[in-house]
Amino acid sequence: MPGTPYWFEPSSVTASEAKSEFGRVLEMAVQGGAVVITKHDAPKAVLISVEDFNALSRATETRLDTLSHEFDALLARMQTPRARLGMKSAFSASAKQLGKAAVAAARRRG
16 A cells, blocks of 8 residues: 555565566555565665655655754854854863863763
């Protein structure tokens, strides 16, 4: 059935079967989810329905959009005057000052 989750054990056919019985293999993908195509007992390809392909593509696009928004927000926070001052202080600090700051931060965390 289309939309079948991929945590199940997919059907498997050899490359020869896929070539000689493509119509049957295609119907397996459309009706039952993924079909793994093997060659010399090793998985070489997976055939899925257009519906499943589109769902996977949308999921990837959604995740990429989310990551892009998270990156943009992080970049904006890094470019505030306070963040710039903090970076300037960190890069101009002496080893002793960095050590004290690290100890203070560790104590605050508990």
